[in-house]
Amino acid sequence: MTASNRINHALYDARWTYDGANRVRPTASKMVLAGEYTAEMADRLYCPECFTPISRSPKDKDRFSNGRTCCFMHRSRYREVPCSLRTPIADGKKYLTEEDAKEAIASDQLAIVDSFMQDRPAKPDATGAPYEQSAVEDKDGPIAEVPIGRHRGEKFALPSKIATVAGLCRRFDINLYKYFVLPGSDVARKLADVLIDVATVTDECEVPHLYYGIILNSWNAGQNPKPSNVRMTRLRKHPSVADFTIKVQASEQEDKGINDESTGRVVLFWAKITRNGIGLAATHLAWGEFALLPDKYQKLLTEK
Ligand SMILES: [Zn+2]
Incomplete structure (x- = not known):
């Protein structure tokens, strides 16, 4: 896509x-x-x-x-x-006035993403209730100057979010057709138009993008597996690439539901693409930068 x-x-x-x-x-x-x-x-x-x-x-x-x-x-x-x-x-979607853009944000048709959340937020209370990822909402970010006006170069001051990839996955069917201005970009584009299939990636890329990939297999790389070891999650890759791996600490991946049983599931992530041995990888993903796509949305990406 x-x-x-x-x-x-x-x-x-x-x-x-x-x-x-x-x-x-x-x-x-x-x-x-x-x-x-x-x-x-x-x-x-x-x-x-x-x-x-x-x-x-x-x-x-x-x-x-x-x-x-x-x-x-x-x-x-x-x-x-x-x-x-x-x-x-x-060129992306343009808005006639700052009010129009604010209205689009208020009605959930547009989001300005300042960044993806780096650290897991603290539990909302100390009652010992089980931690639920679905309870974590995006946080408000700074006011952003975004050039999405219909007149060239015109910038609007708009509220931004510190988002999570999990948040993008939550109502994925709706989010696919919502407009986003992602970090480092100054155009509003539909999520469906910015998502890149990792199986089309053939080289390193220093600029982070939003990717998705189908998990081939996933394993703890430790000889005596511990949660602090790296978990290697291999994704379906381009024929000219030896392999493609998400390398993140096992406990962090397992928190997101990625484990030895994840074959066939789809993972979304915001990352740079780096070399890893003879293949490619996405490494050091922060807490808000990756998530498993809920099963029910999988066909939106895998059946085209
Ligand atoms: Zn023409």
Whole structure:
């Protein structure tokens, strides 16, 4: 469920040039998919709808390091030319006024996530009642300046949350279609458009993203297993990757319900992707940065 680019194919014409005015289709153009791009096509590719010159991104590699496949993109130079294919997903949802954005937050259609919770919150009371993860709600974060206004560069001062991935999983069917501004991002995008399947990831990535993966198996890495050992949780990975592992202390994973019996379950996590031996890993996940997706929502990610 990675973000899909709207321009599925480009028109390639080695001899045609866009004249800046006419909506005329390149005469001898042929259809090219992003994966069929070759260097000689640079500057000779046009949008199939508005016919402005477009670029392939990235220019030479076949994949972004975060697992997104390459795609075609409009050029900002032709921003004024109307086109329905102009990357609405990448631009995200815009709000007309600060009040509109606040209203969207109040009515649960938008959330500004300042960060994911680092430490497990203290029990709400000292009565000794069993700790329930479901009782933990997101905490209020600082007021954030977010550029999601319809006018370019306009920033709104909006209340943010210190969220948990468990919170995203709780009403996942609703959250999938809710807009989020995630940490380090300044666009509001649907959760469904930002979640990355770990099985599409082929390389390290220094920027944290929200991922999901299907658990292949999970085990305590200690010779004499103790809760303080690392638990290795292997996820379904891309064919070109040796293995993909979530490496977090066993007690912390087991608190989230991840144990030897978790094969087939889906885990969501917010992380950087690092090298781990010959494979890839997500390590040092904080308390609020990972959670098991409840069974009942699993088909929303695994059956497409
Ligand atoms: Zn276009």
